[in-house]
Amino acid sequence: MRETLIVVGLTVLAIALRSGRGNTMRKLGALTMLGASFCLLYFITRSIWGGAVGVALWFFLPWIELLTRIRQMRLPLNNRLDHREVPNPSFFPNATEAAAAMEEAGFDHVSDCGWEWAGMQQFFQLFWHPEERAVAAVCLCEQSDVAFAFISITSHDADGKIWRTTNFPFAPTLRCPPGVSWNHVPCERSCFHQILADHQKYLGRMRVPADRLRMPDPEEIEDSIEREMRRQVDHNLAVGIIRLTEDGHFKYSTRGLFFLWGQFVKDMIRLC
Structure with missing residues (x-):
């Protein structure tokens, strides 16, 4: 007893x-x-x-989901963004404030768009700032009864390298391709002005001067997101994290399932 x-x-x-x-x-x-x-x-x-x-x-415990839902997932090889209406702000209480803060910081609204990944709806509000030479986004994710929002700020340098600061709360589910560097800040940091300051410090720490940053083209931002995703998919196909299916989609390989398990464990330790 x-x-x-x-x-x-x-x-x-x-x-x-x-x-x-x-x-x-x-x-x-x-x-x-x-x-x-x-x-x-x-x-x-x-x-x-x-x-x-x-x-x-x-x-x-993550292996229960890995061997059931994720093992059966089929993801599109070429996913396309389409224009969408802004979701109900009540599901994403921080998104409206983040978008307002972006406009206060001098970012101009570009578009509202989104796509679907294996049942997860992802919606983007895209902004750009010519003086900062950066693209900012509020991303809203919704799957079943789970919904969350995060912020990202992206800069491209003259060599084509991508520098991104984000408060995305989870470990990435695919490997980043060469030339893409992520600066993860705590997910509790939802103030856009703080994240912008973190991004500026990150560029300084990585010795990327402002005159080496490329000027974003607001007409090309959506295409840039699609190209970056396809580049990431191609990289993960090359390293064996994912493999092609017969219907023009891709799925996680055995190696990919172990990679995802490691990412889940990281999240368990970091977010517990």
Whole structure:
């Protein structure tokens, strides 16, 4: 009975800590849940190795989705953006404020567009700034009952290299091709002015002077996004993360499933 109460007590404590708003409390709650899992298997097997298995099982949970939904996914080889209406702001409370902040910073609205990836709807509000020589986007993602928004700021240098700063909350699901560099800032940082300042510092840190940046063409921004996605797909085909299907789509290879598992584990550790 004492061992049962220990496991139950740790589980209740973990749930209580996970319900807190502070990042430290939530991470402590995740560690407490791992401790409860260790104790449960340890008390059953009377072995430290058994307890270690209880902890490790959490990190293998993503394989349930990997071997079911993701393994069956078929993604379009050539995806095209189409013009769309702005989604209901109530689903994306930070998106309206981000778009307003972009206009305050001198960015001009270019277009509203989107596409679909394996059941996920992605909507973009695109802006550009000639003096900053940058393209900014508010991206709204919606899949089933899950919805979130993030911001990205992109610059191209004279050599064709892409420099991007974003608060995208997850690890990328495909490898970035050569010549594309991402500067990830904390997902809690939703203020566009802060992200713009981070992007400017990032360019300075990478020694990319302003006069080396290419002037964006607002008429070519959507085509640039499509070309970049196709370039990323081609790179991942070359390295074996994905493979072509017979119907002109692509799917994750066995190597790609292990790559995704590693990305899921990163997110579990970082976002817990």
